[in-house]
Each structure stands twice: as C-alpha cells, then as structure tokens.
Amino acid sequence: MYFLYLLLFIAMLVSFITDRNKTYKAIKIAFKKFMKILPAFASMLVLVSIILGLVPDTLILHYLGKSNMSQGVLMASFFGSITLMPGFIAYPLCGILLKKGVTYTVISAFTTTLMMVGFVTFPIEKRYFGIRVAIIRNVLSLLIAIIVAILTGIFFGEIF
Amino acid sequence: MKSKKLIGYIKIIGFVAYALFLGFSFWKGFEPGKKMAFNLRYFSLEMAKILPPAFLLIGLFEVWxxxxxxxxxxxxxxxxxxxxxxxxxxxxxxxxxxxxxxxxxxxxxxxxxxxxxxxxxxxxxxxxxxxxxxxxxxxxxxxxxxxxxxxxxxxxxxxxxxxxxxxxxxxxxxxxx
Incomplete structure (x- = not known):
C-alpha cells in the first residue's frame, strides 16, 4: 500500500515538472474513469458485505475441516469462488485449516479460486468485458484452480 | 432500452432495501446484519485507500x-x-x-x-x-x-x-x- 502511494507521488511529481497540462489531463481522465465504474464498485461492495455476512469464517472452517478430499476440493472451490477476502484474513484462516489437518490440495483449491474466480467482482468485470467473456473467464479460472489443486496434491503426496 | 431502465430501478430498490435492512439490524441488534455493515465499512475503506491512487496512475499511464x-x-x-x-x-x-x-x-x-x-x-x-x-x-x-x-x-x-x-x-x- 505504501508502495502504491510512493509510486504515485514520484510519478505525479515527475509528470507535473515535465508537463503541467498533461498532468491535469491525467487527473481528469482518472476522475472520469473512476466515476464511470463507481456504480459497479458499489454493487461489488454490497455483494461482498452480504456474502461475508452469510458465510462467516467459522462456517468455512467447519465445512472444510470435516469433509474428505474430493468433497473438500468442491466445497473449497465453491467458498473460494463466492467470497472475496483480503490476504491477511484468508491466509491465517488457511493456516488454521492446515493445523486442523485439512490437506494442501483443498487449501490450494480454496486460495486459487478465492483469487481468480470472482463472483462479487462480476459486476465490474461485466462492465469492462461483457457478460459472456466474464463468464468464460471465470469458468476457465475455476477449471485452472481445480487442476492446480490436483497437482498440488500430487506434489505433496496427498493424491496417489 | 426499456429493460435497461427496469434493471436500473430494480437496482435502486435493491440498494434501498439493503440500506433499510442494515439500519433495521442495528436498531434490533440483528447480528448477521450488523456483521454485513461492518464488512461494508471495512471494504469501503479499503477501496477508498486503493482506488484513488490506482486510477490516478491509470490516468498518468493514459497521457504519458x-x-x-x-x-x-x-x-x-x-x-x-x-x-x-x-x-x-x-x-x-x-x-x-x-x-x-x-x-x-x-x-x-x-x-x-x-x-x-x-x-x-x-x-x-x-x-x-x-x-x-x-x-x-x-x-x-x-x-x-x-x-x-x-x-x-x-x-x-x-x-x-x-x-x-x-x-x-x-x-x-x-x-x-
């Protein structure tokens, strides 16, 4: 986060010194683009809050901690796809799962879908790419996540 | 175009219902609703921190x-x-x-x-x-x-x-x- 602000500060400074008008134009473009996509972000925020309200960490812990491997991968992919979590919540949660004896295979399915498949970011994705492509990309990502989970399992000696 | 307008109205109704639900949850102390409000606040703050600098960088990228x-x-x-x-x-x-x-x-x-x-x-x-x-x-x-x-x-x-x-x-x- 600090990196982002530092980068912005340096970029702005250099830009402003080099060409003042271009910098103003950049700010204008930024504002316009931001305003245009803001409704989609609002939809995302509402979706995130509802889903995290309905699917608390304890529920995920409960379901992933108790199921067998193939069930676990499916469950993990499901939870990972519908939720959005910042890393500092998701990884400690995964750490707990690991200690509870949940396999790396299941955890891999959970983290990969969490990051790549975005049910809650769908309103934003749809605005940029259209519904069809957004669906294709998410389905592809889900398939990739499952393949990654299986291969993680093989490398950790959990499958075969 | 009619359907687009309809979707717009549905969205507004949805937002209002959501806001009312959150307000109601606080009034009656309904836990899941309160949790949703906290999530909303947390993620909104997160967005407010990340999005402005991100979009400004995109703006600079576009002109330079x-x-x-x-x-x-x-x-x-x-x-x-x-x-x-x-x-x-x-x-x-x-x-x-x-x-x-x-x-x-x-x-x-x-x-x-x-x-x-x-x-x-x-x-x-x-x-x-x-x-x-x-x-x-x-x-x-x-x-x-x-x-x-x-x-x-x-x-x-x-x-x-x-x-x-x-x-x-x-x-x-x-x-x-």
Missing amino acids: VKKETIEKHFGSKSGLRGHIGGILLAGTTVGGLYVAFPVAYSLYRKGADLGVIFTYIAASAICRVPMTIFEASFLGIKFSIIRLSVSIPLVIVSSILLGRYLTRRKYTIRAGE
Whole structure:
C-alpha cells in the first residue's frame, strides 16, 4: 500500500515538472474513469458485505475441516469462488485449516479460486468485458484452480 | 432500452432495501446484519485507500505512455515475451482483480494483445508479490512455489487460447457501455 502511494507521488511529481497540462489531463481522465465504474464498485461492495455476512469464517472452517478430499476440493472451490477476502484474513484462516489437518490440495483449491474466480467482482468485470467473456473467464479460472489443486496434491503426496 | 431502465430501478430498490435492512439490524441488534455493515465499512475503506491512487496512475499511464510502446511490448507480435511482461506487471499490481480490470482496459486501449490482457488479469489474481510472500509465511514456501509453477503455464496457455478465440470472433472490450 505504501508502495502504491510512493509510486504515485514520484510519478505525479515527475509528470507535473515535465508537463503541467498533461498532468491535469491525467487527473481528469482518472476522475472520469473512476466515476464511470463507481456504480459497479458499489454493487461489488454490497455483494461482498452480504456474502461475508452469510458465510462467516467459522462456517468455512467447519465445512472444510470435516469433509474428505474430493468433497473438500468442491466445497473449497465453491467458498473460494463466492467470497472475496483480503490476504491477511484468508491466509491465517488457511493456516488454521492446515493445523486442523485439512490437506494442501483443498487449501490450494480454496486460495486459487478465492483469487481468480470472482463472483462479487462480476459486476465490474461485466462492465469492462461483457457478460459472456466474464463468464468464460471465470469458468476457465475455476477449471485452472481445480487442476492446480490436483497437482498440488500430487506434489505433496496427498493424491496417489 | 426499456429493460435497461427496469434493471436500473430494480437496482435502486435493491440498494434501498439493503440500506433499510442494515439500519433495521442495528436498531434490533440483528447480528448477521450488523456483521454485513461492518464488512461494508471495512471494504469501503479499503477501496477508498486503493482506488484513488490506482486510477490516478491509470490516468498518468493514459497521457504519458505511447501506443507504440505498448504495442511493441504487449501487442500481438510480442509473443511469449508479452505474456511474461504481463505477469511481471501483474506482480506489482495492488488489490486484486478489481484493480486489474481497469488497468487491463487501459492496456488494451493502447494496443495490448487480448491474450496478454487475460494473462495479466489472471496473474494479478495469483502472482502479486506481497500477497505471495504472505502466503508463503503461512503455508510454506513449497506450497507457493508449486502453486505458482503449476498455475502460470496454465494461465498463459488458456489466455492465449481465449485471446485467439475472441480475436477470431472480432470481440472488442468496451467499457461502461
């Protein structure tokens, strides 16, 4: 986060010194683009809050901690796809799962879908790419996540 | 166009119902509703921190970076180099998918190849450097290395295929229409 602000500060400074008008134009473009996509972000925020309200960490812990491997991968992919979590919540949660004896295979399915498949970011994705492509990309990502989970399992000696 | 207007109304009603529900939850002390409000506040603050600088950088990118530069490094003739460049760029992306989409759109407008765009988006989900370090510290470096080395090739191959398929169908990205 600090990196982002530092980068912005340096970029702005250099830009402003080099060409003042271009910098103003950049700010204008930024504002316009931001305003245009803001409704989609609002939809995302509402979706995130509802889903995290309905699917608390304890529920995920409960379901992933108790199921067998193939069930676990499916469950993990499901939870990972519908939720959005910042890393500092998701990884400690995964750490707990690991200690509870949940396999790396299941955890891999959970983290990969969490990051790549975005049910809650769908309103934003749809605005940029259209519904069809957004669906294709998410389905592809889900398939990739499952393949990654299986291969993680093989490398950790959990499958075969 | 009528259906669009209808969807707009439904959305507004949805938002109002949601706000009323949150208010009601606080009034009656309904826990799940209160939790939703806290989540909303948390994620809104997070967005408020990340989005303004991200969009300002996108603005600077739009005025300063030449189309030819992007075409050369990320265009249809850039080949595998373009995809690797996309992954490196993704490594520095903050936030996640929701920041990657607007960045991807700007890259596309400047002439980046569709396949490279999809690689960039997927990589910004799974290859962000700070996140990966965090992951490794909780799940072990072996886990992170396996996850990355398995997913990156899959991402590149699927992005190339998806890009080709969409280019053949004359697909274009059109934001906010």
